Amino acid sequence: MLHPPQTVSISFVHGMLSGVLASGRPCELFLAEAGIAPELLAQADARVTAQQYAKLFRALTExxxxxxxxxxxxxxxxxxxxLIARSTLGAPTLEVAIRRATRTFHLLQDDVVLEAVCRDDLAGxxxxxxxxxxLQTVFLQEVxxxxxxxxxxxxxxxxxxxxxxxxxxxxxxxAGGYGKIFPALQQFDSERSxxxxxxxRLNDAVRRDEAALRSFLADAQLHMLVPxxxxxxxxxxxxxxxxxxxxAWSDLVATxxxxxxxxxxxxxxxxxxxxSFQALKDELRRDTAIVRLSTSAVPLAELADELGFANSSAFQRAFKVWTGSAPGVYRRGGGA
Structure with a gap:
């Protein structure tokens, strides 16, 4: 089974670090633990691997x-x-599970209330x-x-x-990256998020038990945050x-x-x-390059060949266009 490479915009990394930065604490140690080069924070088009993003969240929580x-x-x-997730176990329906989870969340903090609401044929x-x-940061509402x-x-x-x-x-x-994080119609400037x-669907049966919960929590960051x-x-x-x-990289006709x-x-x-076809091809090549650079010591010439470029120079020029950085920055961040 193929596991497609996935990357996340650096904007979401900024959001994840917003609580630490607001408190005046340095973030370099957290970035290092996740294998993310600090230089990437200054590049608007930079991206990190899904694994690095999840590692950063784990490093911050710990x-x-x-x-x-x-x-x-x-x-x-x-x-x-x-504790919030466990409160849903044993609920007969999704409606009861939502009420239990939102109630448990409210017991743990006072800043925000999550309310179950029904409007005509929609529940929310x-x-x-x-x-x-x-406290009402964009990232807090996103997460x-x-x-x-x-x-x-x-x-x-x-x-x-x-x-x-x-x-x-x-x-x-x-917001251009919201389609993968929030895959539905998006309405901004609403009264409430x-x-x-x-x-x-409120009548759907709860289908999880304690064993399933333990498996879910073992990789919760990827389940919750990654598209x-x-x-x-x-x-x-x-x-x-x-x-x-x-x-081999198929062209449009072959595809x-x-x-x-x-x-x-x-x-x-x-x-x-x-x-478009070219956008998808470049996105896959970009994500593959970022993952490979962050997790291996593959030579740039070899990576360029894998990605269908004529030479290393052509690959490096394309990579700079895609991410705003040279490939070496990603190597230093994730190094192997």
């Missing part, structure tokens, strides 16, 4: 003894998230702040929406399609084909033939998904 990494007015001691979890405005949704999806077996995400702020600079789903790639979209099928064919569609049909369907 170093701060805070499951919410300094984002709330007082720490939520490590184990708080496990809505965020209401009680603390000072300084609360993401983790609450993913936890509830896990509770009912892994899938809980969202109809709409509401955000109580305007589109941030990194929330996620909404088909209200009929999950869908398998139905045409862009996902193109990416899967390109990855399967490595080290269309492999997917049993005409070139024009493939281009049209990708355009409807807001992307």
């Amino acid at each position: 170093g701060l003894d805070d499951d919410f990494i300094g984002l709330l007015s007082r720490p939520l001691k490590r184990g708080s998230f496990a 979890v809505v965020m209401r702040f009680n603390g000072p405005a300084a 609360l929406l993401r983790t609450t949704w993913r936890l509830m999806a896990w509770v009912v077996g892994g899938q809980l399609p969202v109809v709409r995400f509401d955000f109580a702020f305007g589109p941030p600079a990194h 929330a996620f909404w789903f088909d209200a009929r 999950r790639r869908g398998s139905d979209a045409v862009s996902a099928r193109v990416r899967a084909h390109l990855q399967f064919m490595q080290p 269309a033939n492999a997917l049993h569609v005409t070139v024009s049909t493939l281009q049209r369907r990708l355009a409807l998904e807001g992307t």
